[in-house]
Amino acid sequence: MTKKVYVIVHSLWGHVKTLGESVVEGLKEGGVEAKLWQVPETLPESVLTAMHAQKFDLPIIKAEDLPEADGFIFGLATRYGGASSQIRSFVDSTGSLFASGALDGKYGGVFTSTSTQHGGLETTALTFIPFFAHHGINFVPFGYKSGQIFGHEEVHGGSPWGAGTVAPSDGSRNVSDLEKKIAHEQGKRFAAVLNRVQ
Numbered sequence: 001m002t003k004k005v006y007v008i009v010h011s012l013w014g015h016v017k018t019l020g021e022s023v024v025e026g027l028k029e030g031g032v033e034a035k036l037w038q039v040p041e042t043l044p045e046s047v048l049t050a051m052h053a054q055k056f057d058l059p060i061i062k063a064e065d066l067p068e069a070d071g072f073i074f075g076l077a078t079r080y081g082g083a084s085s086q087i088r089s090f091v092d093s094t095g096s097l098f099a100s101g102a103l104d105g106k107y108g109g110v111f112t113s114t115s116t117q118h119g120g121l122e123t124t125a126l127t128f129i130p131f132f133a134h135h136g137i138n139f140v141p142f143g144y145k146s147g148q149i150f151g152h153e154e155v156h157g158g159s160p161w162g163a164g165t166v167a168p169s170d171g172s173r174n175v176s177d178l179e180k181k182i183a184h185e186q187g188k189r190f191a192a193v194l195n196r197v198q
Protein backbone atom coordinates (compact mmCIF):
# COMPACT_ATOMS: atom_id res chain seq x y z
CA MET A 1 0.00 0.00 0.00
CA THR A 2 1.24 3.51 -0.79
CA LYS A 3 2.71 5.18 2.31
CA LYS A 4 1.36 8.54 3.44
CA VAL A 5 3.38 11.46 4.81
CA TYR A 6 2.09 14.69 6.32
CA VAL A 7 4.29 17.77 6.04
CA ILE A 8 3.23 20.08 8.87
CA VAL A 9 4.41 23.68 8.95
CA HIS A 10 4.17 26.88 10.87
CA SER A 11 5.07 29.80 8.63
CA LEU A 12 4.42 33.51 9.18
CA TRP A 13 6.08 34.92 6.09
CA GLY A 14 6.15 31.95 3.71
CA HIS A 15 9.71 30.64 3.86
CA VAL A 16 8.82 27.46 5.76
CA LYS A 17 5.78 26.96 3.55
CA THR A 18 7.97 27.22 0.42
CA LEU A 19 10.40 24.65 1.81
CA GLY A 20 7.42 22.44 2.69
CA GLU A 21 6.21 22.54 -0.91
CA SER A 22 9.61 21.28 -2.10
CA VAL A 23 9.60 18.53 0.55
CA VAL A 24 6.15 17.44 -0.65
CA GLU A 25 7.37 17.32 -4.27
CA GLY A 26 10.34 15.17 -3.20
CA LEU A 27 8.11 12.82 -1.22
CA LYS A 28 5.82 12.36 -4.22
CA GLU A 29 8.78 11.74 -6.51
CA GLY A 30 9.91 9.14 -3.99
CA GLY A 31 6.64 7.28 -4.43
CA VAL A 32 4.64 8.18 -1.34
CA GLU A 33 1.45 10.15 -0.86
CA ALA A 34 2.16 13.59 0.63
CA LYS A 35 0.06 16.43 1.96
CA LEU A 36 1.04 19.89 3.22
CA TRP A 37 -0.70 21.14 6.38
CA GLN A 38 -0.35 24.11 8.71
CA VAL A 39 -0.76 24.10 12.49
CA PRO A 40 -3.44 26.30 14.09
CA GLU A 41 -2.34 29.91 14.67
CA THR A 42 -2.31 30.95 18.31
CA LEU A 43 -1.33 34.63 18.21
CA PRO A 44 -4.08 37.29 18.42
CA GLU A 45 -5.06 38.89 15.09
CA SER A 46 -3.73 42.29 16.27
CA VAL A 47 -0.26 40.82 16.82
CA LEU A 48 -0.33 39.01 13.48
CA THR A 49 -1.27 42.25 11.72
CA ALA A 50 1.54 44.12 13.47
CA MET A 51 3.93 41.39 12.33
CA HIS A 52 2.68 41.56 8.72
CA ALA A 53 1.91 37.86 8.89
CA GLN A 54 0.72 36.20 5.69
CA LYS A 55 -2.30 33.91 5.44
CA PHE A 56 -1.93 30.60 3.65
CA ASP A 57 -4.56 28.50 1.98
CA LEU A 58 -3.46 25.27 3.67
CA PRO A 59 -5.61 22.81 5.64
CA ILE A 60 -5.22 23.10 9.41
CA ILE A 61 -4.04 19.91 11.06
CA LYS A 62 -5.62 18.42 14.17
CA ALA A 63 -3.97 15.87 16.44
CA GLU A 64 -6.51 13.24 15.42
CA ASP A 65 -5.34 13.50 11.79
CA LEU A 66 -1.89 12.15 12.67
CA PRO A 67 -2.58 8.41 13.11
CA GLU A 68 -3.69 8.07 9.48
CA ALA A 69 -0.17 8.97 8.23
CA ASP A 70 2.93 6.76 8.25
CA GLY A 71 5.27 9.69 8.74
CA PHE A 72 5.43 13.41 9.51
CA ILE A 73 7.93 16.07 8.54
CA PHE A 74 7.63 19.23 10.61
CA GLY A 75 8.60 22.63 9.17
CA LEU A 76 9.89 24.67 12.09
CA ALA A 77 10.30 28.45 12.06
CA THR A 78 12.84 29.24 14.76
CA ARG A 79 11.81 31.32 17.77
CA TYR A 80 14.62 32.10 20.23
CA GLY A 81 16.57 29.05 19.10
CA GLY A 82 13.70 26.55 19.22
CA ALA A 83 10.42 25.71 17.48
CA SER A 84 7.68 28.36 17.53
CA SER A 85 4.96 28.22 20.20
CA GLN A 86 2.39 27.51 17.48
CA ILE A 87 4.18 24.23 16.68
CA ARG A 88 4.72 23.50 20.39
CA SER A 89 1.06 24.14 21.06
CA PHE A 90 0.12 21.66 18.34
CA VAL A 91 2.43 18.95 19.66
CA ASP A 92 1.07 19.60 23.16
CA SER A 93 -2.36 18.67 21.78
CA THR A 94 -1.17 15.11 20.99
CA GLY A 95 -1.46 13.86 24.59
CA SER A 96 -4.20 11.33 23.92
CA LEU A 97 -2.17 9.89 21.02
CA PHE A 98 0.78 9.62 23.40
CA ALA A 99 -1.41 7.86 25.97
CA SER A 100 -2.68 5.31 23.45
CA GLY A 101 0.67 4.88 21.67
CA ALA A 102 -1.04 5.72 18.37
CA LEU A 103 2.11 7.17 16.78
CA ASP A 104 4.52 4.49 18.02
CA GLY A 105 6.74 3.13 15.25
CA LYS A 106 5.93 5.90 12.77
CA TYR A 107 8.62 8.07 11.12
CA GLY A 108 9.47 11.74 11.60
CA GLY A 109 11.71 14.43 10.20
CA VAL A 110 12.22 18.19 10.47
CA PHE A 111 13.31 21.17 8.42
CA THR A 112 13.98 24.64 9.76
CA SER A 113 14.09 28.36 9.02
CA THR A 114 16.15 30.97 10.85
CA SER A 115 16.70 34.64 10.11
CA THR A 116 20.43 34.30 10.66
CA GLN A 117 22.85 31.55 9.67
CA HIS A 118 23.72 30.71 13.26
CA GLY A 119 20.47 31.71 14.95
CA GLY A 120 19.32 28.23 15.87
CA LEU A 121 19.08 25.99 12.82
CA GLU A 122 20.59 23.06 14.72
CA THR A 123 19.15 23.79 18.17
CA THR A 124 15.65 24.02 16.69
CA ALA A 125 16.00 20.59 15.09
CA LEU A 126 17.75 19.03 18.09
CA THR A 127 15.26 20.26 20.68
CA PHE A 128 12.35 18.88 18.65
CA ILE A 129 13.65 15.28 18.78
CA PRO A 130 12.22 14.61 22.30
CA PHE A 131 8.72 14.91 20.79
CA PHE A 132 9.54 12.04 18.43
CA ALA A 133 11.29 10.03 21.16
CA HIS A 134 8.39 10.29 23.60
CA HIS A 135 5.90 9.11 20.97
CA GLY A 136 8.20 6.30 19.79
CA ILE A 137 8.52 7.96 16.37
CA ASN A 138 11.69 7.05 14.46
CA PHE A 139 13.65 10.19 13.58
CA VAL A 140 14.87 10.22 9.98
CA PRO A 141 17.73 12.68 9.50
CA PHE A 142 18.77 14.18 6.18
CA GLY A 143 22.38 13.09 6.68
CA TYR A 144 25.24 13.94 4.35
CA LYS A 145 24.92 11.18 1.79
CA SER A 146 23.31 13.30 -0.90
CA GLY A 147 26.29 15.66 -0.74
CA GLN A 148 24.03 18.69 -1.23
CA ILE A 149 24.87 20.46 2.03
CA PHE A 150 28.64 20.32 1.55
CA GLY A 151 28.95 23.36 -0.73
CA HIS A 152 30.50 26.63 0.47
CA GLU A 153 29.91 28.64 -2.69
CA GLU A 154 26.80 30.36 -1.35
CA VAL A 155 25.03 30.98 1.94
CA HIS A 156 22.42 28.29 2.47
CA GLY A 157 20.34 26.58 5.13
CA GLY A 158 20.11 22.82 5.50
CA SER A 159 22.08 20.46 7.73
CA PRO A 160 22.31 16.75 8.49
CA TRP A 161 19.16 17.29 10.59
CA GLY A 162 17.07 18.43 7.65
CA ALA A 163 16.55 21.07 4.99
CA GLY A 164 16.57 24.72 5.95
CA THR A 165 16.63 28.31 4.84
CA VAL A 166 18.08 31.58 6.02
CA ALA A 167 15.18 34.03 6.09
CA PRO A 168 15.93 37.55 7.33
CA SER A 169 12.82 39.06 8.93
CA ASP A 170 12.98 42.12 6.63
CA GLY A 171 11.92 39.83 3.78
CA SER A 172 15.11 40.53 1.83
CA ARG A 173 15.83 36.90 1.02
CA ASN A 174 13.64 34.21 -0.48
CA VAL A 175 14.27 30.49 -0.25
CA SER A 176 17.10 29.85 -2.72
CA ASP A 177 17.10 27.27 -5.51
CA LEU A 178 19.73 25.26 -3.63
CA GLU A 179 17.62 25.25 -0.46
CA LYS A 180 14.59 24.10 -2.47
CA LYS A 181 16.74 21.34 -4.00
CA ILE A 182 17.87 20.20 -0.55
CA ALA A 183 14.25 20.20 0.69
CA HIS A 184 13.17 18.20 -2.36
CA GLU A 185 15.96 15.71 -1.71
CA GLN A 186 14.94 15.42 1.95
CA GLY A 187 11.44 14.46 0.84
CA LYS A 188 12.82 11.90 -1.60
CA ARG A 189 15.14 10.36 0.99
CA PHE A 190 12.37 10.24 3.61
CA ALA A 191 10.15 8.41 1.10
CA ALA A 192 12.97 5.96 0.35
CA VAL A 193 13.31 5.15 4.07
CA LEU A 194 9.55 4.65 4.43
CA ASN A 195 9.45 2.41 1.39
CA ARG A 196 12.22 0.23 2.82
CA VAL A 197 10.20 -0.64 5.92
CA GLN A 198 6.99 -2.61 6.31
Ligand SMILES: Cc1cc2nc3c(=O)[nH]c(=O)nc-3n(C[C@H](O)[C@H](O)[C@H](O)COP(=O)(O)O)c2cc1C
Pocket (backbone or CB within 6 Å): 010, 011, 012, 013, 014, 015, 016, 017, 076, 077, 078, 079, 080, 081, 082, 113, 114, 115, 116, 117, 118, 119, 120, 167, 168, 169
Ligand atom coordinates in the same frame (compact mmCIF):
# COMPACT_ATOMS: atom_id res chain seq x y z
C1 LIG B 1 9.58 36.10 18.01
C2 LIG B 1 10.59 35.68 16.98
C3 LIG B 1 11.74 35.03 17.41
C4 LIG B 1 12.69 34.63 16.47
N1 LIG B 1 13.82 34.00 16.90
C5 LIG B 1 14.81 33.70 16.02
C6 LIG B 1 16.01 33.07 16.44
O1 LIG B 1 16.20 32.70 17.61
N2 LIG B 1 16.98 32.88 15.52
C7 LIG B 1 16.83 33.24 14.21
O2 LIG B 1 17.77 33.08 13.43
N3 LIG B 1 15.67 33.76 13.76
C8 LIG B 1 14.66 34.00 14.64
N4 LIG B 1 13.48 34.54 14.19
C9 LIG B 1 13.27 34.72 12.75
C10 LIG B 1 12.38 33.61 12.18
O3 LIG B 1 12.85 32.32 12.52
C11 LIG B 1 12.29 33.70 10.66
O4 LIG B 1 11.86 34.97 10.31
C12 LIG B 1 11.36 32.62 10.15
O5 LIG B 1 12.01 31.39 10.21
C13 LIG B 1 10.89 32.89 8.75
O6 LIG B 1 10.06 31.81 8.35
P1 LIG B 1 8.61 32.08 7.74
O7 LIG B 1 8.78 33.05 6.61
O8 LIG B 1 8.16 30.75 7.25
O9 LIG B 1 7.72 32.61 8.83
C14 LIG B 1 12.50 34.93 15.10
C15 LIG B 1 11.32 35.55 14.69
C16 LIG B 1 10.37 35.93 15.61
C17 LIG B 1 9.11 36.59 15.15
